[in-house]
Amino acid sequence: METNLPAEYYQLLEELQAVDFVLVELTLYLDTHPNDTASIQQFNHYAQERKKLKKAIESKYGPMQQYGNSYSGTPWDWNKAPWPWQV
Amino acid sequence: MKYVKSYVPYHSPFDPCPPIGKKYYRTPPHLYMTFQPYNLPQFSPQEALKKGTLWPALYDYYENPYDRRS
Numbered sequence: 842m843e844t845n846l847p848a849e850y851y852q853l854l855e856e857l858q859a860v861d862f863v864l865v866e867l868t869l870y871l872d873t874h875p876n877d878t879a880s881i882q883q884f885n886h887y888a889q890e891r892k893k894l895k896k897a898i899e900s901k902y903g904p905m906q907q908y909g910n911s912y913s914g915t916p917w918d919w920n921k922a923p924w925p926w927q928v
Numbered sequence: 929m930k931y932v933k934s935y936v937p938y939h940s941p942f943d944p945c946p947p948i949g950k951k952y953y954r955t956p957p958h959l960y961m962t963f964q965p966y967n968l969p970q971f972s973p974q975e976a977l978k979k980g981t982l983w984p985a986l987y988d989y990y991e992n993p994y995d996r997r998s
Contacts, residue, residue, distance in 0.1 A: 859973035866982040870964065877966055887973075 846902075846928065853898050854928070860891045931956050931988050952993040957986050 867884045874880065895905065904911030904919045913919060932952050939947035968983045976982045979989075 855974075855977075859977040862977045863973045863982060866976065870982075873964070874966065879967060 846923070850898075850902055851928075853894065853901075857891065857894045857898065860887055860894060863887050864891065932991075932993055934993070954988075956988045961985065 864884065864887050867880055867887065871877065871880055871884060895911075899905055899911055903921065904913055907919050911919070931954060933955055934950045934952045936950055937948055964983075964986075968985050970976070970982050971979060971984060971987075979987050981987050
């Protein structure tokens with residue numbers, strides 16, 4: 842059954858991807874610059890941003906992760922399609 | 929073609945093969961930046977994702993220098 846996802850799904854995921862990349866870069870940067878408070882504030886800002894984004898995505902499209910990293914819908918739906926590689 | 933340098937290897941008169949001409953090697957920006965300074969300007973998240981780095985000072989895209997010769 843072919844259910845194409847709304848454009849908003851891709852847009853939200855791309856935004857999440859961009860925020861994740863910034864967090865990765867900042868983590869690596871902060872490993873060598875532990876006292877850079879401006880970057881730490883930026884890191885915390887984006888960490889909070891990511892939580893909001895994750896909440897928004899999961900409320901609409903179901904859990905993204907497992908083992909307690911995401912809330913589950915009813916019925917148990919973490920393994921329902923589409924999987925990340927199918928999207 | 930910002931961070932690319934080239935050299936011409938010596939071609940001996942007894943070398944049966946044709947001369948190679950110009951050879952290129954890459955010198956990315958992090959070579960010249962020992963310790964990353966604080967508060968460098970940053971890309972926007974979307975642009976950083978596309979360009980592969982958060983800081984324009986470290987941005988180094990690949991462009992095949994040999995393409996132009998052929």
